[in-house]
Amino acid sequence: MNADVLVAASAAKQFRTAVKPIWCPGCGDFGVLAAIERAFAVMAMPPEQIALISGIGCSSRLPAYLTPYGFHGVHGRALPFATGLKLARPDLEVIVVGGDGDGYSIGGNHFLHACRRNTDITYIVMDNRVFGMTKGQPSPTTEPDWGSPMAPGGPDMPSFDPVAIALAAGANFIARGFSGDPNRLAEMIVEAVRWPGFALVEVLSPCVTFRPDETEWKHAIHPGAGFPFDDRSRAAAAAARDPFATGIVFRSASRPRSRRASPVASGDLAAVEKEFAV
């Protein structure tokens, strides 16, 4: 009948595991979790065809909360793990999830190269501008003057701009979302997953415990004017000018495809071994 009319409900039923999230009530990541499962439900993806890969941090706990395959690896290394998985198994849908510390601090190098490699994976970053799980140290996206015990007075250096860096590193699909709007975020995620190559979804996701000031974000968030851009410098300028503008920031008009699937074998082992015969 109309049993599956409600995507939100059917999504929760099909994709939520019994593992209870440890996130604080009020955490933005709940909104991202809802958005991801709704995106899966809209795309009618069977859970066994999906793999959620994460690093370390509050948001990296996410794979255990959803029914697909997943891997909760070490800090900062989810992107290469996911890249290896996708290259070996192009038939799977590979989604990487994690936070700003995991992705832009220790994972920064891999972030740069993932943008370059353009492997067909989707990277959803839950950016709360703090290292939450370890009690509130500044992260690369923390504002320069946000004080904490680790850095009284603030980091005193410009914050890392993931959109600008992704643009410079060659990423072809870059979106900015907000955890407080899981429905629009779900739409972005669907588009990102369907994008044939590396897709970044930067999600502003407030941390209720260490960044209670971020509760103001919902008043600042608005759809970005002129989004999506297909010109990198215009996209960078617009994104930098307005860090709370959401939507698809940049989408390459040429849609370069990601690496081809594994090549089909053209020879056999005996042929390879002949090289060594004297």
Add this chain to the structure above:
Amino acid sequence: MSARRSVAPKWTLERFLAHALAIEEEAALRYRELALQLEVHHNEPVSHLFTDLAAEEARHAERIRRLVGTRRLPVLKPWEYRWKEPESPEAAPYDAAHYRMTAHHALRMALAAEQRAERFFAAVARQTSDRKLKALAKEFATEELSHAASVTAALEKTPAPPANWAADFDRPIAQD
């Protein structure tokens, strides 16, 4: 990304009922989620309250299903609903929760939810020129008012939270 619709599609009965059902179902879903969050954080009284609220919303949803009968409702993608706020009106926003929240806070959340729902139905009633639909929307709006009234009554019986309700003498604990 969906085009910002300059002209919204006209309300039909089926589309309206799809929204009404979504409101109750997503409300129930959200209250169940919040109940689980607060259970994990050992706030039993509010967890139980959310479970009760979820059950109430589930009953509302059941009523709407009966009303829908065998009509085929459109399957809307989550971003295709015409909510005024980002989420469905009765889905309590995630950021309103707090591990030390009191029943008073929960009931205020519920009241705000019912009021948003009432505004939604009232707006549909205004927007549509279809008389049957207008009447139904008004009926639903009135229903929401009565829900709001029950919540208000419960609120009056619930003590207001003390000023230091959020205070926790213990500091946060680092994990992974």
Add this chain to the structure above:
Amino acid sequence: MAETYSVALAGSGGAGVMTAGTLLLEGAAKAGFYGLMSKLAGSQVRGGETAALVRLATWRVESPPDAYDILCAVDWRNVDRFAPEIPLSRSAVILTDPASGPVPPVMLASGARLIELPLADLAKAIRGGRPAMVAIGVLGALARIPEDAIAAVLPKHLAEHGAAAIDASRAALAAGYRHVALLGLESGLPDPKPASNRWLISGNQALALGALRAGVRFVAGYPITPATEFVEWMSPALLRLGGRLIQGEDELASINLALGASFGGVPAMTVTSGPGFSLMVESVGLAVASETPLVLVDVQRAGPSTGISTKSEQSDLNLAVYGAHGDAPRVVVAPTSVADSLPAMEWAVGLAERLQVPVIVLADQQMGQADAVIDGLPPPAPRVTRLAPEPGKGPYKRYAMTPSGISPIATPGMPGCCWVGEGLTHNEGGAPVTSAKDHVTQIEKRWHKLDAFDFGADGAEIDGDGELAIVTWGSSAAPAREAADRLRREGLSVRVVALRLIAPVRPKQLLALLAGARRTVVVELNHRGQLFHYLRSEAALPDGAESLARPGPLPLTAREICARIQAEGHA
């Protein structure tokens, strides 16, 4: 008759010495000889001082000689730096071109005989002729390799330089062969038996081929000396078989790329050397904790830190056995020769897939960058497949306890058995937990699956059953075996136990292999005896066992091992 014949050819500035050495070795192989070639080089990327060291024999030789019989120099620039690695016997001959100036005193100090060989003049008489090619003619003739055998391999190695270069080299070769009569020398190697089914392969190539034979179809690596030839050969070979090689942006990416592919069900590996291995150690722990199959090849070089990238050592054993925080048991396998690199890798891949564990393969620069003539191999053994879940056995638990400790592992794509791999301590279902019971259970499980596994006879190669037991590993095995042969000829009864399985340690089995020995010596190339201390700490050595260890960069020789055993011993 000489047992082996060892020649060193030196030259600089693009003289083509390495190619010349390869031609000599491959020509010898075609004629039926066994042989081993190592290379020496200065720090320049091109044009530096180089030497090709070739040892030939009618039996399978895999260790450097005690001393070289011939040192032939195209020129002497900086060759004195190689002196410690080109020891010359008193009956050795130094072939020197008068045009290239005086022989360095350190070379002369050996007492070797000096004979003039006008390579430059001989080469000049041929259009496009090169002194190194003339030298190969001389050395080939001295080794009693038929001229046609070397001539036959010229096109393969010189094709990229064009037909004229090949012709010139052919002529230079002939000139060298003709000139030999004037030198009045002979090698004394017996004629080789006619051979079929021989291979010429480097240690790095043998490791790579072993991985392919075992089913590896995903390799990730970061450029590092001396592992680079592995990835250079592997990349096109993998493509032909439908696999891929990815260069990671660093070693941290490389090991995780491989883990991701392995998680996806494709046998995967990464390759590196000491400095890269140090970087990868955290993710070795991840592979252990998440029970993800992986092979990690460490082509060891002289350490610590940046060390000497072009020289060998056996000093990463501690890192291989213990590296990673926490109790993180893994398998460590060490091939004992270039020839063994192939089956050792096949074994390692099979162990990783069966035991769902990282397997560290301790190779080294000496084997990795040496070319050896080996006996050709039979087709590969059937591949090991991962233990798959059986349908209808109830809800799937990735880390379920089993008698063997090995849990069935579902491959992504299989419906009904999704799982999330975990580096966090987890329960049988894989959910993160902090309970003492689950923590201890999983730690014991991961140890038990290795400890209870029957590694069979593949764990060690045993040679003899004498009263003097030499325990060794990796590239020290070949000189240890030669030393044992020599000691036996002097009347000692000797056994050699070359361990292929370094971890998990098997104290009972090792003590049984050493039972009856009156003296045990552990021979290895690192400063304080890493294998010795490891075995002793696990009570795997008899009382009174001795360590015979020294650091690289010079390889151990049979002579040195004999001398130290006899000096320190009550034989």
